[in-house]
Amino acid sequence: MKSLKSLKRKAPMGLFSLFSLYSYSEPTEPSKYNMPIGVTEVSQSIFDLHMIILWVCVWIGVVVFGVMFFSLWKYRKSRGAVPAKFHDHLGLEIGWTIAATLILVVMAIPSTQVMVSAYDDAEGDINIMITGYQWKWHYKYLEDDISFFSNLTTSQEEIDNAIPKGEFYLEEVDEPLVIPVNKRVRFLITGNDVIHSWWVPDFAVKQDAVPGFINTAWTNVPKTGIYRGACTELCGIKHAFMPVVVRVVEQDEYDAWVGQKIAYALAEKELTSKEWTKEELVERGKGVYATNCVACHQGNGMGIPPVFPALVGSEVVLGNKAKNIEILMEGVQGSAMQSFANQLSETDTAAVLTYIRQSWGNAENGDGEIVVPKEILDYKNNKSL
């Protein structure tokens, strides 16, 4: 690998080659007990650094524990050891202080080099805004005006052990981030609500998503494939259920995907003016509910009171739909209920509202009115006036 050769040429790293047991053949199966070598130049140099420091620690440990266990064995009382009287030795004390300092200086040099080379916030060929939400990721391609949410697709039944778990349990999403191979990609990372952290181990990119601030990170992936990561900053109940999946593809495949996404966004817009029947809305709303609402309000609409209220027989759901729309648009202050105004399309909002107002006997007990996309559009337009 070319990138590795250039790494080995850096003189101070060469000093440590005797510590490194690893030679880079192809990184294949991820290790179950060690840091992934990863696929980018940065991740591989970080892995190298990790192994260097690890071996330095191991050797210090061997020496220190060696002397300690030798003393415990040699000078044990049951062997008739007579204690010596000394209680300091200036030369020895100065000597090991200097030795420790030197080892640290030698460690600091490659660490600084790797850090300086990894730290770079210049523009990328592609710039992607990543926003952490409770509990999903939102990706926005700044050049192409594409944006979408990436939700966990592992089913609640798998999590609750009702059915066997799939191969990528908790590491699969509906829409992965797609980036082209061998292109510098810059990430602009922020949070919508609380702090999240976006991590892909194979790229060695981990950056906190802080509300109100934009952090930058970058990568340049030389190998196509699917890479899986996670949210690494505690962000509430579903912290473990908002994985990161990145699909790295060839440039032409990427271009085709971009075209497809733009066409899809146009088609979505047109849906707003379509005439919808109740059945169509309920059918579509069921899917929206399963992706966005089920975590808190549960599949049977019963919620988990008192933290997550039930939708079954809820006054808001049974009564005038204006209040129902408002809650979905604005969220509920001081609760886990967030605003979905920017998270769902008008069509999906109308569909999910219709779904909850028609399901679980709510239609029979309440006014049973449906909500159409135009009403959501009107709400948003009125608000912006």
Place this chain on the structure above:
Amino acid sequence: MSTIIENHDDHDHHHGPAKGISRWLFTTNHKDIGTLYLWFSCIMLFIGGAMALVIRAELFEPGLQIVQPEFFNQMTTNHGLIMVFGVIMPAFVGLANWMIPMQVGAPDMALPRLNNLSFWLLPMAFGVLISTLFMPAGGPNFGWTFYAPLSTTYAPETVTFFIFSVHVMGASSIMGSINIITTILNMRAPGMTLMKMPLFAWSWLITAYLLIAVMPVLAGCVTMMLMDIHFGTSFFNAAGGGDPVLFQHVFWFFGHPEVYIMILPAFGIVSHIIETFSRKPIFGYDSMVYAMASIALLSFVVWAHHMFTVGMPLAGELFFMYSTMLIAIPTGVKVFNWVATMFKGSISFETPMLFAIAFVALFTIGGFSGLMLAIVPADFQYHDTYFVVAHFHYVLVPGALFAIMAGVYYWIPKWTGIMYDEALGKLHFWLSFISVNLTFFPMHFVGLAGMPRRYPDYALQFADFNAMVSVGAFLFGITQLLFLFILLKAIKGGKKATAEVWEDNEQWGLEWTLDSPAPYHTFTVQPEVK
């Protein structure tokens, strides 16, 4: 190190403890208060431990089996808070109360009534904290580091109780520290200069200064949270012009010295034990003191190494990496000194010594992973994974907790006048040693392989090590019931301890010149130290 002139006549106005519950409620006696602190810590150890076992039971295999994520987060949060503020810190204060007056030849703590207050605030603070778990909104669920805005705008209503509880804990710690500093600086026996003072007293003198320096910072931090939640300020709310990262800077400016607050007294305890059972004076007493002082000073300039991924300028990342690496020097010196003390000694392996040896070895492993975490680029991969969990549990469980247990075994004959059961003590050690490694060592592996911390459920490739960790945790938890049994047995009765307790121990400190058990009032006439 120093010779001691026996110079205390017996108490002519002797009065013993009051009878019944009022003895404990109103006591101003340092030994009683020490006992209260230690029992409080012991009870909290079992409560916090039970929470850890809830966590480990849930993580035994992938999927959600026992608890829901909401309750899981309450368990991780309260486990952390209780272990830090309710177990390790009170245990050290308890040992300080018992031992510092006896080590420096003082009749009691300098401020006995304050001493009573600082203890009795603790059960109240923790009563409030734990009661939130039974409230409808649930207890704190934002991690023991309670990062804003998860702990402010998005927190359960009970966060106000949590803030109040932290305030009270802080007040208790500050009062305790004032007491310890005053006692050490003003009430040492004639002739005991600072550089002749026992290392445990030294370690606590430094720790107490750290506490006084940073506890107000924590109080400020939670006060800002309180203002954000109830009074419409925006310290940590970006929407109002505040900064969520400010929270982390303030919290870790408290938090990093706090880490050393939880380990410095352990250094003191272990130094005494290694000296006693190597039958050889501690190597490099002066450098031990200077090392602790440097660690304490450095602890104020390393805080942002907890925040390497938060988005800092390159210069900031490098500064905090270098300053953190520097701490390895004084810490290394301490380890070298302990090893050099054992070298050419005459070593025996009673239970306190076993725990102390395990402390040196396993704390050092925790130090190594700490050094690895200091390397910024590598930390991008380690940060917020189980590697971090492994690291801080290595320094806190086989580190701080083992040192506390070692101290209890070492000093309990002096407190009760009865030798604990040595065979059971050794059994307790070996079971603890094996299970603690079984619990925490595999965490390094799952962390490196990519499992984030504070996850109630995880991907399938982490399953094997997690099962192993859970088995270890339950074994460790059950083993501590044996510890409780040994303690109760050593209080109830058994082989009488001599005054010096351990062979030729009289030379190592004033506490060993007293009878076993130590009388209710000691050193009413101060001994003279030459």
